[in-house]
Amino acid sequence: MTEVVATDISTRGAPPVGDVLLDVRNLKTYFKVLDGVVPAVDGISFSLRRGQTLGIVGESGSGKSVTALTIMRLLDIPPASIDPESEVWFDGQEILSMKMDVMRKLRGKDMAMIFQEPLTSLNPVFTVGDQIAEQVKLHLRVSNKAAWDRAAESLQLVGIPSPERRVKQYPHEMSGGMRQRVMIAMALSCEPKLIIADEPTTALDVTIQAQILELLKSVQQRTGSALMLITHDLGVVAEMVDNVIVMYTGEVVEQGTVLDVLTEPRTPYTMGLLESIPSVEKRGGRLSAIKGVVPSPFNLPPACRFEPRCPYAWDRCHSVAPQLYSVGTGGQRSRCHLHTPEGAGRLSAALEQHRVALNVGRSVPTEGR
Numbered sequence: 001m002t003e004v005v006a007t008d009i010s011t012r013g014a015p016p017v018g019d020v021l022l023d024v025r026n027l028k029t030y031f032k033v034l035d036g037v038v039p040a041v042d043g044i045s046f047s048l049r050r051g052q053t054l055g056i057v058g059e060s061g062s063g064k065s066v067t068a069l070t071i072m073r074l075l076d077i078p079p080a081s082i083d084p085e086s087e088v089w090f091d092g093q094e095i096l097s098m099k100m101d102v103m104r105k106l107r108g109k110d111m112a113m114i115f116q117e118p119l120t121s122l123n124p125v126f127t128v129g130d131q132i133a134e135q136v137k138l139h140l141r142v143s144n145k146a147a148w149d150r151a152a153e154s155l156q157l158v159g160i161p162s163p164e165r166r167v168k169q170y171p172h173e174m175s176g177g178m179r180q181r182v183m184i185a186m187a188l189s190c191e192p193k194l195i196i197a198d199e200p201t202t203a204l205d206v207t208i209q210a211q212i213l214e215l216l217k218s219v220q221q222r223t224g225s226a227l228m229l230i231t232h233d234l235g236v237v238a239e240m241v242d243n244v245i246v247m248y249t250g251e252v253v254e255q256g257t258v259l260d261v262l263t264e265p266r267t268p269y270t271m272g273l274l275e276s277i278p279s280v281e282k283r284g285g286r287l288s289a290i291k292g293v294v295p296s297p298f299n300l301p302p303a304c305r306f307e308p309r310c311p312y313a314w315d316r317c318h319s320v321a322p323q324l325y326s327v328g329t330g331g332q333r334s335r336c337h338l339h340t341p342e343g344a345g346r347l348s349a350a351l352e353q354h355r356v357a358l359n360v361g362r363s364v365p366t367e368g369r
Helices: 064-072 100-106 128-140 144-157 176-188 206-223 234-240 258-263 268-275 315-319 341-357
Strands: 020-033 036-049 053-057 080-082 087-090 111-114 194-198 226-230 243-248 251-257 324-327 332-335
Touching: 020 064, 020 226, 036 064, 036 226, 036 243, 036 251, 053 064, 053 234, 064 087, 064 111, 064 194, 064 226, 111 176, 128 144, 128 176, 144 176, 176 206, 194 206, 206 226, 206 234, 226 234, 234 258, 243 258, 243 268, 251 258, 251 268, 268 341
Parallel strands: 053 226, 053 243, 111 194, 194 226
Antiparallel strands: 020 036, 020 080, 020 087, 243 251, 251 332, 324 332
16 A cells, blocks of 8 residues: 655754755645635645756646745735745745745845746836846845946846847847846846746747756756746656646645656646647647646535546545555655555556557657756
């Protein structure tokens, strides 16, 4: 029988050991709105070591961005609220209980975030140089000239040509790819220990996407920063990350190394995501899709939240909420009743059907890092 992985209560209140940079423990974030309470992030736990890359994937509404904003403490409270039992340890400090003025000194300097849409994140009435230099002056305590020199240097490092001229331009004078590079330059200007990238290639064409991803990899190798990459693109995950978390309706449904999760998925949800990727083998055929839609946060299923969409669900899935089970020997975890003795037969059928759906012999690319 597989072992259920439970939260280690003994570690509560104690900093992580070893080279763990970010340690998230039982994170719960809720939004109180007129219609009720939305459990946007519901008890997720993970850790990220220095210099490593973690990918967080899932459909829209799964809680990926709210997780990042909670870690950065960028949510308005209220309407948001964070469970008092939740802990986020960064570089040996618990940051959810940290005073906001201390948190502001960390944010931008030691931990930085690249937002999903740069045009709405950059201030349209200030030049990009002003906005980068402001952060540099605030955190590094340097002169105006040194801050502007650092801004131009940051633009050059992210591959923007003529940085001395571009630093004086406004966001609307740049293309989407150029603005995204500016966001990366801003995030890197103080050489942070952690970079959180929230879908950094959304709305960019394929060529620019590849350039941005290569840029993130080269910057990480040069600075030794840890990277938390939020995306719905499993191709990006396969190329960029060391470990991956799959989220659904605010919960972690699967986590492990990128090789384990993408080549040996252990939940029907992850299998469905992988099967929906277009491929050469499927050309001319019908594309796979996960049936149904993500449930309303005000009307979540009573037990397993994926049960209404799962082709392998049975009575237990409707009555008992699954826990994270340890599967295999590589630390992979799966929130699915298929990993109980009663679900063994259904698990075998699911794995066989998944192999058929992927066209046996085709593998998920995992090169790159």
